[in-house]
Amino acid sequence: MLMESMALSEREGLFPxxxxxxxxxxxxxxxxxxxxxxxxxxxxxxxxxRVLRTKVPVPGAAGMTRAVPRLGIPAIVLSDGPAGVxxxxxxxxQEGTFFCTGFPIGSLLASTWNTEMVEKVGExxxxxxxxxxxxxxxxxxxxxxxxxxxxxxxxxxxxxPLLSGRTAxxxxxxxxxxxxxxxxxxxxxxxxxxxxxxxxSRVDEDVLRQIYLKNFEIAIKESEPWTVMASYNRxxxxxxxxxxxxxxxxxxxxxxxxxLVMTDWTGKRNTPSQIQAGCDLMEPGGKSQxxxxxKAVKSGELQEADLDICVRRVLELIVKTPTFKDHVPSGKPxxxxxxxxxxxxxxxxxxxxKNELGTLPLAxxxxxxxxxxxxxQLLAGGTGSGHVHRPYVINLDQGLAExxxxxxxxxxxLYANYIQKNSPKxxxxxxxLGSPACAEMPLSRENVEKAVGEADYAILTLSRQAGEGGDxxxxxxxxxSDAEKQMLKDICEVYHARGKRVIVVLxxxxxxETASWKHLPDAIxxxxxPGQEGGNALARILSGSICPSxxxxxxxxxxxxxxxSSAHFPYDxxxxxxxxxxxxxxxxxxxxxxxxxxxxxxxxxxxxxxxxTPEVSYPFGxxxxxxxxxxxxxxxxxxSVSVTVTNIGPVAGKEVVIVKNPYLSAFGKTRLLQPxxxxxxxxx
Ligand code: GLC
Numbered sequence: 001m002l003m004e005s006m007a008l009s010e011r012e013g014l015f016p017x018x019x020x021x022x023x024x025x026x027x028x029x030x031x032x033x034x035x036x037x038x039x040x041x042x043x044x045x046x047x048x049x050r051v052l053r054t055k056v057p058v059p060g061a062a063g064m065t066r067a068v069p070r071l072g073i074p075a076i077v078l079s080d081g082p083a084g085v086x087x088x089x090x091x092x093x094q095e096g097t098f099f100c101t102g103f104p105i106g107s108l109l110a111s112t113w114n115t116e117m118v119e120k121v122g123e124x125x126x127x128x129x130x131x132x133x134x135x136x137x138x139x140x141x142x143x144x145x146x147x148x149x150x151x152x153x154x155x156x157x158x159x160x161p162l163l164s165g166r167t168a169x170x171x172x173x174x175x176x177x178x179x180x181x182x183x184x185x186x187x188x189x190x191x192x193x194x195x196x197x198x199x200x201s202r203v204d205e206d207v208l209r210q211i212y213l214k215n216f217e218i219a220i221k222e223s224e225p226w227t228v229m230a231s232y233n234r235x236x237x238x239x240x241x242x243x244x245x246x247x248x249x250x251x252x253x254x255x256x257x258x259x260l261v262m263t264d265w266t267g268k269r270n271t272p273s274q275i276q277a278g279c280d281l282m283e284p285g286g287k288s289q290x291x292x293x294x295k296a297v298k299s300g301e302l303q304e305a306d307l308d309i310c311v312r313r314v315l316e317l318i319v320k321t322p323t324f325k326d327h328v329p330s331g332k333p334x335x336x337x338x339x340x341x342x343x344x345x346x347x348x349x350x351x352x353x354k355n356e357l358g359t360l361p362l363a364x365x366x367x368x369x370x371x372x373x374x375x376x377q378l379l380a381g382g383t384g385s386g387h388v389h390r391p392y393v394i395n396l397d398q399g400l401a402e403x404x405x406x407x408x409x410x411x412x413x414l415y416a417n418y419i420q421k422n423s424p425k426x427x428x429x430x431x432x433l434g435s436p437a438c439a440e441m442p443l444s445r446e447n448v449e450k451a452v453g454e455a456d457y458a459i460l461t462l463s464r465q466a467g468e469g470g471d472x473x474x475x476x477x478x479x480x481s482d483a484e485k486q487m488l489k490d491i492c493e494v495y496h497a498r499g500k501r502v503i504v505v506l507x508x509x510x511x512x513e514t515a516s517w518k519h520l521p522d523a524i525x526x527x528x529x530p531g532q533e534g535g536n537a538l539a540r541i542l543s544g545s546i547c548p549s550x551x552x553x554x555x556x557x558x559x560x561x562x563x564x565s566s567a568h569f570p571y572d573x574x575x576x577x578x579x580x581x582x583x584x585x586x587x588x589x590x591x592x593x594x595x596x597x598x599x600x601x602x603x604x605x606x607x608x609x610x611x612x613t614p615e616v617s618y619p620f621g622x623x624x625x626x627x628x629x630x631x632x633x634x635x636x637x638x639x640s641v642s643v644t645v646t647n648i649g650p651v652a653g654k655e656v657v658i659v660k661n662p663y664l665s666a667f668g669k670t671r672l673l674q675p676x677x678x679x680x681x682x683x684x
Pocket of ligand 1: 062080138185265385
């Protein structure tokens, strides 16, 4: 009988049964093999349960620990991912579905600059995890956005350590308030996908501490995440998962971290050295690692006392979990309420970049010519472990219809037919990790001229997909493609000739080039990848039901090569997978791939705010509103600054206050202020 199915009451009496007060006694009872099994995960039996046909508590969850039933030690469940719980939406032989709310991506959450909002998202995710039987969420992803081409920036928050750290704190507090753990990742610095298993991030220690570790330090000290996930890569020559300086000296001795460190989903490496470094749990885990540990202790290579330290942390984690506390998952979280949270967060994180000639908000009862595949097939999130099996995605055309703005025919049918014929075929991998975007539909000027008569304005959505396992490219990714540029030019010429406005929506997971074309449209809205309710949120911003209040958490440079990191980012591995850069052979132990963080502190606005540096297209913290605010003189105390914000404009809105001296030192966001209303913010 599996331990998971044994209630706590049945465990009594067989042997001493684990509880939060007898961990040392339990460790003394454990055999060496049992100890080794506790620090090695139970493989892919959960993540791949659909194909392996394994019987597991939560099919599709990323991983589990191993049980020791005779001592009342259950296996616990670890699940991705930052934008929502990632588990199989259907279970063989079980009624009902297990869809999870698709929340906005990390970059959008940071764009809210609203930690209360992020905490609400965390609470909802924690709720769903709890009710679906998950014990630890493998989230938030929070690596610094060092360079726009990193394929996983969508999951991450910002170029700035304070904004990234505080956003992570809010997320962790929200999830853990529901009695479910988190795992701040990927510790660190893991700022590219190319060659991610082997890449050696070579970073000066001061830069490492003040930029790439600082956000993790804030998260650890201010929210006490139950776990930390050590990244795949190397740091200054040492795999982070075997780096005692990082995992024990810095994380534990300096920052006071009391939780567990697990690996990212890595194959077997040097397991004894991972244990000695203070890495407590090898995920996904395999039997060979158990054998290796037993052999290492028996040979004296590994002290059993060192193994016991990790075993203790595994048990300390287990006793906190819902599974250990015999929580009975309902399988029925309040998805409707969580959808509302997802929409609210998206509304707060969408950024208005341009709005001229009073283009926005759009008048209701009008008709919009929607161009771009993304107008009809919104990218709700990125791909990889950050994917979510959402119950639905609201597209822009649907959201606008809700707001009384019709998408004009026959343009919509043209796109619908194209999408149907050209969407990437579903596969096992795309079901598990999300699909690539449908290629953009070629648009002739004739199409544009046909549509202009039937519509009051044009909305062009430009989409970008990115994800785990590969970095982005310059051409046709960071840069607009020639076809996209031509499409934008045609639409602007034709609609402007008729005195009609053009709005561009950026449905992207990361920074794109904007400087060369932003003069063309009348308005530009950065929607990011806004989750399953994205179409509703975007439409409510465009229609003015919601006043935009998002601000950029990252700089949009004029030119990619203006970025100091562009000289030290492996974009030349075009097409290289995250495992092996194109054209290179991995020989373990030999340094076959490294990235030198030669730009040092020159990350984002830390560089561009210096005199003599290039102009940017849109600066860190930038975002427009439909109303105006007056921010009073700051009043400083020893550890805080207070400012009074007044809405002096025509509509209700929220304002973000950003304090830099010279780097970001505090920020806050007002509640919704009606015209004439004031609020005093006290920022720390
Ligand atoms: C992946 C990711 C990590 C994820 C884990 C489990 O490779 O790097 O973010 O949580 O494996 O899916």
